[in-house]
Amino acid sequence: LLSSASAQTSLPTPPASAAPADDGQWSMPTKNFAGTRYSELSEINTENVRDLQVAFTFSTGVNKGQEAAPIVVGSTMYVLTPYPNILYALDLSQPGAPMKWQYNPKPASAAQGVACCDVVNRGPTYADGRVFFTTLDAHVVAVNAETGEEIWKTKLGDINKGETMTMAPLAAKGKVIVGISGGEYGVRGWIQALDANTGKSVWKAYNTGPDADVKIGSAFKPFYDSEKGKDLGVTTWPPDAWQQGGGTVWGFVTYDPDLNLIFYGPGNPGPWNPNQRPGDNKWTNGVFARDIDTGEALWFYQWNPHDLFDWDGINENILLDLDWKGQRRKVLVHPDRNGLLYVVDRTTGEVLSASFYHAVNAHQGVDLSTGRIKINQDKYPLQNKVVRDICPTAPGAKDWSPSAFSHKTGLLYIPHNNLCMDWESVEPNYIAGTPYVGAEVRMMPGPGGHMGEFSAWDIVAGKEVWTIKERFPAWGGTLATAGDLVFYGNMEGWFKAVHARTGEVLWQFKTDSGIIGQPTTYRGPDGRQYVAILSGVGGWSGAIVSNDLDPRDGTAAMGFVNAMRELKNVTTKGGTLYVFKLP
Amino acid sequence: LLSSASAQTSLPTPPASAAPADDGQWSMPTKNFAGTRYSELSEINTENVRDLQVAFTFSTGVNKGQEAAPIVVGSTMYVLTPYPNILYALDLSQPGAPMKWQYNPKPASAAQGVACCDVVNRGPTYADGRVFFTTLDAHVVAVNAETGEEIWKTKLGDINKGETMTMAPLAAKGKVIVGISGGEYGVRGWIQALDANTGKSVWKAYNTGPDADVKIGSAFKPFYDSEKGKDLGVTTWPPDAWQQGGGTVWGFVTYDPDLNLIFYGPGNPGPWNPNQRPGDNKWTNGVFARDIDTGEALWFYQWNPHDLFDWDGINENILLDLDWKGQRRKVLVHPDRNGLLYVVDRTTGEVLSASFYHAVNAHQGVDLSTGRIKINQDKYPLQNKVVRDICPTAPGAKDWSPSAFSHKTGLLYIPHNNLCMDWESVEPNYIAGTPYVGAEVRMMPGPGGHMGEFSAWDIVAGKEVWTIKERFPAWGGTLATAGDLVFYGNMEGWFKAVHARTGEVLWQFKTDSGIIGQPTTYRGPDGRQYVAILSGVGGWSGAIVSNDLDPRDGTAAMGFVNAMRELKNVTTKGGTLYVFKLP
């Protein structure tokens, strides 16, 4: 079933420095710096996965959206809960994996009031004997991985301004890279590197404002003309609008040790209503390449200049090397909210291809000569006019939920959404710490009636290999393994193992709540392969259940409730770790 | 390992009318009117139980103590959550048992403030196409079992007076038998029969006060002299004290269709401080036999006259017929909080035997000629004096957690506690709707350091056959099966299958939270045997976790926190249904 194009050339593969040989652990949510979420473990494979069974379970004690990846280092698993962000260490060497310790950062409860999309957290990460994570009240914590003792705790934001943190840090080269959330509160987004030993700031780069703040200097060499010029983070906005301009950072960060670069995407400009902010609104909704040591920007590319629909650029950038028109190219692969799968040269920011992984009607793709997306003017959200049937929606054809890449199949596995929306732009006022949105949205299922899909994608050929339709948005992450399996969960609570080449569902298990978490796999102290997932519905799409929202108000959860009413009849709130193994 | 005594005679057996042939369902928490919690299903047995695995799971969405028995009628399972007491119907005929409907009685949230022991509920019950259950705010509800539509909802108590409901109703003979909780709030206890069709009261009997209120009339023929006399519910109290005298009803009710009698135990007298209420404090802490149609009392026996230690008489009364000194006798079997296992003639109230199933130092057992318990005066809780090392504690050698009886082994399987306490009586004031206790208690592990045990008990021989020690109190229920297995869960979260004859743990699975629920088993629509349990720690013993109590305050949860501090390091809050089957 592999396309002949990719079968003839050698398959894409992550750079070895960013995806070293598998050690059977899973020490960071992305699995490796390249972000492939691929494990070389193959004890569980297409032949035997049908026998997979629950090995043990653990309650997070918090019935909110569980987005964290359970990580494993040595014989310890680390599980991070949504707010109040308690970190649990489980001893995998003992039957039933009893608790080793718990660490409670005691975040301010008022943080819950300014979190845009449930009180989620995307997980802890490990490096050099420490576990690092962010808290909803905008602190970053380092904890001794053995004892659970706090090593440092650094406050980086102010919840009174709507600043929160939900992302999983990237820990690399003695630094902890983190960013701020709050794009729906007019927070001015930034990314920051902390010293892993002390928690002190090493560098900080804003995503809006003057070049100096954005760490744009002489090294900055964007590929396209529209990213070139002085202080575009100021001049592509109405006066001062960049100060409440969003561009927050809450997705996964990848890292190329050879290039010494990190890659991440700033979120949407604020407010949503585009009529408030004529211009490209740099440096929102794009991807930055920055020097990991200094934070200096090397290049930037904007997926969605002058954002119309809350299309945060934060989705994953997976680092691969691949054959492109006869040349081996260092690329990053990025499935954007706008429905396009981008292949970008990660040394230059040149877009090699941008193919639709999901059909949309809001634009016609990218003009590769200019790098600019071609907007459909009839879907432009003019003020005080209800524009109907815009596809995709604000959360996009795909939200934060990360893909996985298998170099064995050469395929990218993408969880995505099939949603459309009605949108009315209205005029918002900026008041610090309150929502700054300016749009009334109602979402509904896209063509076909299903709201989610899980697809295998041939990156080089730029086409879908197989797809699985899901009743609800595919809001969780993905795991690919050398057993030719991909794992993902759906919002009904089914955790599935799929044949990586055919898309056949080989096994599925009904967890106790909808799944929006990130599956991981590891070799246990007993030498056996295990697969782990947190169940517990929530996040933006599942807030109707996790926050007990009234299904009668379709505009609740910024319009998501309109599409998700039925979720209340299908699943319940939860928060449980499931770990599976073969008998 | 069976004692030779019981092997020679025919084994005890529940009356056929109260425990009819197994239909593969589990329609009431007690399994049958006799309360044996025994199933004739034997597909899962001592040979194959090691292969048992999780079939599916379901989140109750509420992280409080899960005490309910999951019940099964036809191809539907009914799961009742703690407050807010949502009833879920799951379709067992579909993969993953999806939700059929949910019914939310919307109890008043203030009810949580007057619940003594977490916001638990012991489960729904089924009869004639209806599911019946109680709500924490003291309503009883009947719901159409097929559609989830409310048929009736009757308010029976007032939370402003501290009245709540937590018990599982008994549905029998067109009636729904329920009682009120609130012994720690000076609630005057009663039991009541509602018309199953209309929810209207058929009869109501108080457990304190004048004979007329107690439904003591000419039919009342107690066995012992101390239960004889006019208006003992008034005269065994200081003036008017019976009005706030407790004797609430929150345990399981059993029913003998041949005798037309129900059996249940009133709870402790209020307040705990015994110096406030000289006298026997009838009719608390005993067992009533009442006519199911009229509520008329036939007899009463008081396990603990003039209660010293909060020894509610509510523990299960299992109905058995057994050979006793050459005669077949109709008995009830009752493991009391005071550590004694009573065998009582259920036609007369005569105590045939009272043997220690757990060692205690607070009394020396029962004088069978008078029926009275022999108190150790040096453990008498005089006012303003700390009496140390009283064993057992206020929750008793065994709390509500029900035993199971297998007529195949002839053994009773008893979850119980090994706890001692320091007690200081203080003077309480009665203020409606506020705690009325008058004791400062601190509990600790009993001799040996373990806090729980799970034992097999030979009723006729009056002795233990085997026992399993548990680190924490054994706070969940028990299931016995014809597969020669007994199932129970512990507060660490392990769900265990034990060889019914030897006590060998043949299988165990780590659920996500501590277990205090009641296991059940059923034949699924596919003809296979399943075993179900709710996991989710809480109740009185687990309130430290479910209510986030401060472990530094040993007197919290009426002194239970002192013993349970470590539970916080061992388990987390939860609320998950687990259903197991063979591969």
Ligand SMILES: O=C(O)c1cc(C(=O)O)c2c(n1)C(=O)C(=O)c1cc(C(=O)O)[nH]c1-2
């Ligand atoms: O602009 C922001 O700062 C911001 C933050 C977050 C977040 O931190 O969870 C989300 C979003 N935006 C967002 O646009 C979005 O779609 C989203 C989904 C989720 C989620 O967890 O399900 N979070 C967020």
Ligand SMILES: O=C(O)c1cc(C(=O)O)c2c(n1)C(=O)C(=O)c1cc(C(=O)O)[nH]c1-2
């Ligand atoms: O006196 C009462 O009315 C009353 C009510 C309840 C209850 O309704 O749960 C308990 C008790 N007492 C009690 O004494 C007790 O040990 C107890 C344990 C539990 C539990 O669910 O773990 N409930 C209750």
